[in-house]
Amino acid sequence: MRETKQAFTLSPELLPRHLGIIMDGNGRWATKRGLPRSAGHTAGAAVFKKIARYCSSIGIRYLTVYAFSTENWSRPPEEVGALMILFKQYLQESLRDFRDDDIKVNFIGDTSRFPANLQKLIAETADVCRNRKGMVLNIAMNYGGRTELIRAVKKIAEKVAAGVLRPEEITEQTLSDSLYTAGQPDVDLIMRPSGEKRLSNFLLWQSAYAEFISMDVLWPDFTPENLNRALTEFAHRSRRFGGV
Numbered sequence: 001m002r003e004t005k006q007a008f009t010l011s012p013e014l015l016p017r018h019l020g021i022i023m024d025g026n027g028r029w030a031t032k033r034g035l036p037r038s039a040g041h042t043a044g045a046a047v048f049k050k051i052a053r054y055c056s057s058i059g060i061r062y063l064t065v066y067a068f069s070t071e072n073w074s075r076p077p078e079e080v081g082a083l084m085i086l087f088k089q090y091l092q093e094s095l096r097d098f099r100d101d102d103i104k105v106n107f108i109g110d111t112s113r114f115p116a117n118l119q120k121l122i123a124e125t126a127d128v129c130r131n132r133k134g135m136v137l138n139i140a141m142n143y144g145g146r147t148e149l150i151r152a153v154k155k156i157a158e159k160v161a162a163g164v165l166r167p168e169e170i171t172e173q174t175l176s177d178s179l180y181t182a183g184q185p186d187v188d189l190i191m192r193p194s195g196e197k198r199l200s201n202f203l204l205w206q207s208a209y210a211e212f213i214s215m216d217v218l219w220p221d222f223t224p225e226n227l228n229r230a231l232t233e234f235a236h237r238s239r240r241f242g243g244v
């Protein structure tokens with residue numbers, strides 16, 4: 001792939017360890033071309049594959065992409081159906097063609113609401129990747145930050161009720177360890193194409209100290225060069241984590 005060969009000169013310590021991407025603008029991209037919204041998602045899926053591999057090639061350790069939110073079920077059934085087909089295609093391709101990629105695909109969100117055949121592919125993909133050592137690719141599917149927090153609080157409450165944890169022992173770490181992203185570093189940078197400047201219920205706890213970059217490009221038009229620009233801007237940000 002041409003993009004992976006180009007020299008991107010940021011040293012690894014200047015890269016976000018954990019990058020989050022809200023893949024936004026697929027619908028607008030399609031509408032601008034007089035196409036159905038699903039065509040935007042198809043184009044977006046191709047960009048997702050390219051960018052995920054690019055991130056892995058430049059040394060990003062954790063990448064989380066927002067593929068389907070808990071709120072996306074309210075879209076027209078044709079659009080939801082088209083997204084389900086795309087997810088299946090991507091996972092089938094990953095299982096068939098990407099065996100040599102050292103990318104550890106992981107799913108965050110309540111995947112139990114997806115059709116049974118998609119759930120099976122999700123489980124198979126996670127299983128095939130289990131021992132990979134390369135970039136962790138979290139695909140957020142039926143994910144919502146608030147739902148994730150409620151799930152975490154329930155897990156903690158169960159431990160308290162069972163007498164294995166005392167309320168005064170609950171720390172930030174206890175909560176982090178109860179999230180879908182347990183064991184992973186907090187997100188350093190959230191990048192949102194399409195010009196929108198919202199978090200939209202994405203990684204609410206994990207983004208406490210994240211930098212946010214909004215870019216005026218629709219996701220299906222997004223390129224590795226756009227990502228390089230965002231990463232360069234991130235490298236110039238002064239992160240103080242509440243200090244001075």
Ligand code: FPP
Nearest residue numbers: 023024025026027028044045067086087090
């Ligand atoms: C937001 O754009 C995008 C989505 C709700 C779906 C994102 C999904 C993909 C890119 C498909 C590929 C993913 C995988 C894991 C294969 P929007 O539809 O809200 O765009 P709009 O704001 O322009 O309407």
